[in-house]
Amino acid sequence: MNILSFRETEIILSKYKIPFCRTEIFNSKDKAFLFAQKIGFPVALKVHGQKVFHKSEIGGVKVNIKEDDFDDAWEEIMKNVEGKIIEGILVQEMFYGNEVAIGMNRDDQFGPTIMFGLGGIFIEILKDVSLRVAPINKNEALEMIKEIKGFKILDGARGNKKANINSLVDILVNVSNLSLKEEQIKSIDFNPVIVNESKALVADFRIII
Amino acid sequence: MKNIFNPNSIALIGASEEKNTVGLGISQNLLKSDKKVFFINPNRKSVLGIDCYNKINDVEESIDLAIIAVPAKVVKNVVLDCVSKKVKGVIIISGGFREIGNQKEEEEIRDILRENDIKMIGPNCLGIISEDINASFSYTTPQRGPVAFLSQSGAIINSVIDRIGFSKIVSYGNEADLELVDFLEYLDKDKETKVIAVYLEGIKDGRRFMDVARKIKKPIVLIKAGRSQIGSVAAGTHTGTLAGNYDVFVSAMRQVGVIVVDSIEELIDSSKALAYLPKLKDGIGIITNGGGLGVLAADYCFQYGIDLPHLNKETLTKLKELKGVSNKINPLDIIGDAMPQRYQIAMEALLSQKNIGGLIVISAPQTMTDHNGNAKIVIEMRKKYPSKPIVCCFHSGDLKDVPNYSDVLRAVRSIKKLYE
Numbered sequence: 232m233n234i235l236s237f238r239e240t241e242i243i244l245s246k247y248k249i250p251f252c253r254t255e256i257f258n259s260k261d262k263a264f265l266f267a268q269k270i271g272f273p274v275a276l277k278v279h280g281q282k283v284f285h286k287s288e289i290g291g292v293k294v295n296i297k298e299d300d301f302d303d304a305w306e307e308i309m310k311n312v313e314g315k316i317i318e319g320i321l322v323q324e325m326f327y328g329n330e331v332a333i334g335m336n337r338d339d340q341f342g343p344t345i346m347f348g349l350g351g352i353f354i355e356i357l358k359d360v361s362l363r364v365a366p367i368n369k370n371e372a373l374e375m376i377k378e379i380k381g382f383k384i385l386d387g388a389r390g391n392k393k394a395n396i397n398s399l400v401d402i403l404v405n406v407s408n409l410s411l412k413e414e415q416i417k418s419i420d421f422n423p424v425i426v427n428e429s430k431a432l433v434a435d436f437r438i439i440i
Numbered sequence: 441m442k443n444i445f446n447p448n449s450i451a452l453i454g455a456s457e458e459k460n461t462v463g464l465g466i467s468q469n470l471l472k473s474d475k476k477v478f479f480i481n482p483n484r485k486s487v488l489g490i491d492c493y494n495k496i497n498d499v500e501e502s503i504d505l506a507i508i509a510v511p512a513k514v515v516k517n518v519v520l521d522c523v524s525k526k527v528k529g530v531i532i533i534s535g536g537f538r539e540i541g542n543q544k545e546e547e548e549i550r551d552i553l554r555e556n557d558i559k560m561i562g563p564n565c566l567g568i569i570s571e572d573i574n575a576s577f578s579y580t581t582p583q584r585g586p587v588a589f590l591s592q593s594g595a596i597i598n599s600v601i602d603r604i605g606f607s608k609i610v611s612y613g614n615e616a617d618l619e620l621v622d623f624l625e626y627l628d629k630d631k632e633t634k635v636i637a638v639y640l641e642g643i644k645d646g647r648r649f650m651d652v653a654r655k656i657k658k659p660i661v662l663i664k665a666g667r668s669q670i671g672s673v674a675a676g677t678h679t680g681t682l683a684g685n686y687d688v689f690v691s692a693m694r695q696v697g698v699i700v701v702d703s704i705e706e707l708i709d710s711s712k713a714l715a716y717l718p719k720l721k722d723g724i725g726i727i728t729n730g731g732g733l734g735v736l737a738a739d740y741c742f743q744y745g746i747d748l749p750h751l752n753k754e755t756l757t758k759l760k761e762l763k764g765v766s767n768k769i770n771p772l773d774i775i776g777d778a779m780p781q782r783y784q785i786a787m788e789a790l791l792s793q794k795n796i797g798g799l800i801v802i803s804a805p806q807t808m809t810d811h812n813g814n815a816k817i818v819i820e821m822r823k824k825y826p827s828k829p830i831v832c833c834f835h836s837g838d839l840k841d842v843p844n845y846s847d848v849l850r851a852v853r854s855i856k857k858l859y860e
Binding site: 340364 | 642643645646647650685687688689691692695
């Protein structure tokens, strides 16, 4: 069981038209800094490696990094992951909105199943998720989104702007297509996917092969 | 499969009159039918007064269905006899195969039968009950009715057998040859069957089940055991199937229109409603002679997302005839002293309102209540408004085919199923 490399992840996401936050991988701090400047601060830094399954827990993720803090953040992540085999460190644009989670798993009896839920504690503690066996069409994807108890949060509760639900529908349908065609992929974990009133972008990806 | 469900001649291999044996149970049940029944047992001269044959091949007449209830180690030889006798179908009651890890022999037996084009149910099952035969060791023979029941457990069959009328009951065991999906397809075309109820612990091939279930036109109501970790370990030792992830299972079933229920009671309750009543459109009306029960029913409707439409002007005009009833809302409390006439006025008024698609009618035991009189009105109204389902909560009274539940929660849950 390995995490798919960033390069291959990039190819797969593009092939199935799954939009993700602008991201590049680096082993050199100077080149990383130049890229961060290009996409604009603040940025996120995340370690990526075949066997790095719990990158937050080991201190391999830092978000909202301003230009002045870039050096320290880089060095700290490097120190935290010392001794681990890594592909590099991802430099990623920050994108703000509601956090949701989208996943795919292969069930022993039903094959690929697609999961949708709100990100963070909603998924871990409240288990507020919906499931479907792939393939799913746009209507079924929309049902999945509306089915979770936390849907009101996306639908503009308490004066929030309504999230762009259609863009989430597209990601769900594309993940479903991917799951049927790319049988070497065992599971997919996009958590969080960030959605605001204009679009949805995958901010964190873990594809297991 | 017709030869299994409607055989003209049946042979029971392993017939017995020894007390507390499977062989005796099946023998007794078979004799209740007027089909030609032959008993096979080399160790006995006769069973229940009927002569026994040594081997099935000794029977001169042709045999449609052979039921095998002998120890596992001799099943294969008996099956070979059945092949040479050219039987058309086989039920293997005997256990001792895949469920205890003896997969090899089960597959050998299946292959022998398949090569000879003989369909097989089991092994490791209670048998089947059809319109005119009881080829099982169930403790009693059920009333005939519109519900077909497919069960991976024989004990569950026995526990529901007297609760409703059945068209067919199949204990499908290890599914070595005929599988759950084959029975679904068969029952979808069966004229006696209106609803298919299923008890299962695990499915062999989830995707295939979905493909078949999607095409079945009759409602399928299903209960699955082995949802918890402990339960799924128990299922593994019971039928040798993998119980799987319950959340995924429920989602998959919902995708193909199968109704998943939580209890055996709900399985029977919903089957009854789906078998005897039309689909429900729009909201429902509640009529009660006890205020509290009406309030509870209204609460449950809210909980299950069932709309209780406001009574419109026309309906309220019709309800003016209700003397002594002041509060005319839905749920409609026609008060403890309601006699059949009040039920008639109330039901007629509510059923004729366009956006009321069905009724829950409650007849609680008050001192003066005439349950039988009320039941007559309900039956009349079912005839007059055939497209509007009615379920009841009657203390007593002969409601014929109108589903009656002892608790308003059961009534609400059952009418809810008519939307699906």
